[in-house]
Amino acid sequence: MPTSAGFEEMWRDLAPVGRSASSGGYFRQPWATAESELRAWFVEQCAARGLTVETDGVGNQVAWWEPAPSVQEGAQRSSRDPGVLTGSHLDSVLDGGAYDGPLGVVSALAAVDVLRARGFEPSRPLGLGVFVEEEGSRFGRACLGSRLVTGATTWEEARELRDRDGVLLGDAVADAGLDPSTGLLSLDRVGTFVELHVEQGRDLVDRDVAVGLASEIWPxxxxxxxxxxxxxxxxxxxxxxxxxxxxxxxxxxxxxxxxxxxxxxxxxxxxxxxxxxxxxxxxxxxxxxxxxxxxxxxxxxxxxxxxxxxxxxxxxxxxxxxxxxxxxxxGSVAFDADLAARLASLGDWPIIPTQAGHDAGILSAAGIPTAMVFVRNPTGVSHSPDEHAETADCLAGVEALADVLEELTR
CATH class of the missing domain: 3.30.70.360 (Alpha-Beta Plaits)
Known part of the structure; x- marks a missing residue:
């Protein structure tokens, strides 16, 4: 599947889901109709690539591209070796933009297409993931899905949270057909996490470059x-x-x-x-x-x-x-400096800070080596219907993510 055609087709699929006819913004609230439709779409996209999605008891999702046995043996690795996870989230803030979250998920799928088109076979597992309720716009707890799987927040605490209408989070999860008693996503296989995200600022615009890597997240x-x-x-x-x-x-x-x-x-x-x-x-x-x-x-x-x-x-x-x-x-999050420098050298990309929170920050704080790839946002506007990224920059981000994943899973 050509990078451009595949990426743009997926983006067209997502464009109408949860979009307001009046403002043009997105209302993709967790455990509600639009976000559930997007999670089903993710399952379909992974299936089209021969990947099976595991959905945990609160809606976090992951699909693994397993190394071929011959590649694994040649690399002298076993199925127990830690893998690389990439992805982001599909929920939005109220009346939000199209790119915050979904760009990272679509780019992860497109990067797999690029790697396969290159004839690349990973020698360690490569996972594609979606974390639920990253924005915290419904239940007030940002990065809730990743907080739950890392243990930063317990289910006993989370289930008592209420949304603006007084709905308990536990009830919302159950109404979405999910059962937390079946367990949460395990991060035991995750040796490194890489999240691609639209930049929520103007650093890359000022530098006149399409792609950058993150150095830190402000507290x-x-x-x-x-x-x-x-x-x-x-x-x-x-x-x-x-x-x-x-x-x-x-x-x-x-x-x-x-x-x-x-x-x-x-x-x-x-x-x-x-x-x-x-x-x-x-x-x-x-x-x-x-x-x-x-x-x-x-x-x-x-x-x-x-x-x-x-x-x-x-x-x-x-x-x-x-x-x-x-x-x-x-609290403040400093991403793995050696990892960032190693990956930045692949494309001579700048390493920049961000003032926005991300699931990557939660996984990094939990001790998982983590990197972030940013794609230029021409206006710097985010959490708004005006949020945007040019297709050419998005495709540059896909290629950069593919380069990063190839480097980490070879």
Whole structure:
């Protein structure tokens, strides 16, 4: 299957799944219809390549291309030797872009086609994988599938998570026809993990190159801020008599922006919930989620503490109260430097940091040597319907991934 034709055909297959007719963005929520359709598509694509997919009890998937016995013997290796896993995820943020996640899955399949067209046979197992609920957009826990298989999060904890509609994660998994009691994906066979991903920034654009490798992931996390006040009438309550949590939240959002700008870090309040959410009522509760990222663990802690401190000070003036709860916090991840340098030499690719979280970071933190391949994003826009990558750059990414996988499985 020619690289271009195969890649573009797969991309056309995925394009309509979960796409909003109004915004053009994607709603591929885990354990819901669109994401389930994509996981079924992955099974079909692997079957077309003679690969059998194993799906674990929460929906993580992997298919292994096993070495031919003659190749394995020539390399003096056994079936117990660790393999190389590549892949990404198929879920999206709310109203997200087409490339974040699926590009890595489609490119993994296309890279297998390239390797076979080259006549290459791996001498160690090569796996194609899909992790579920990477974005955390439904249940608030980023990289949940990979966290579960590495033990960073337990099923006992995860099953109690609720989505915006109050649905328990355990119920959502069961409704999708999955049974966690059958077990989770084993990483015993994984000696190295490689994830291809669209770049979520402009580093490669500024360098004028199509492909790069990752050096590190900034530490990042989500914190829930619960601002509590007193519900009251919007017309009859004098301004000086109010205990309005919306004011406390508004100042906190401005403080987060200022603190991040001053320190060169990242802070975003992108989601809020208001009670009672009435136009003519002072709210009783505003819940807001802070996404914060920084260049080091200490810088992240300093940033979040500065925001919390200013929020507390403002709450005292507004007559409101504040509770801050950390959710889905990930420390800094430095990818295997020797591995990155070895792979970068294959194509003279730059090695760059990223401020976005990925399953690769979870596997790396679990002690698995990990690398990431980035494909240029011409605008740098991500987590948006405007997210994009040129086909020529995507194909360059497929060829680069094939080169990397050949190097690691020869």
């Amino acid at each position: 990042h996390g989500r914190w829930r801020f619960d601002f509590t006040g007193q519900a009251n009438h919007a017309g009859t309550t004098r301004m000086e008599d109010r205990h309005d949590p919306m004011l406390t939240y508004a100042m906190t959002a401005l403080a987060a922006n200022k603190q991040a700008r001053l320190s060169g870090q990242r802070a975003t309040f992108g989601r809020i919930a208001v009670e009672p959410n009435g136009t003519n009522a002072v709210p009783s509760l505003v819940t807001a989620w802070l996404d914060a990222r920084a260049s080091s663990d200490d810088d992240l802690a300093t940033l979040v503490e500065a925001v919390r401190r200013q929020a507390d000070d403002r709450a005292g003036r507004d007559g409101t109260s504040l509770v801050v709860t950390p959710e889905s916090v990930s």
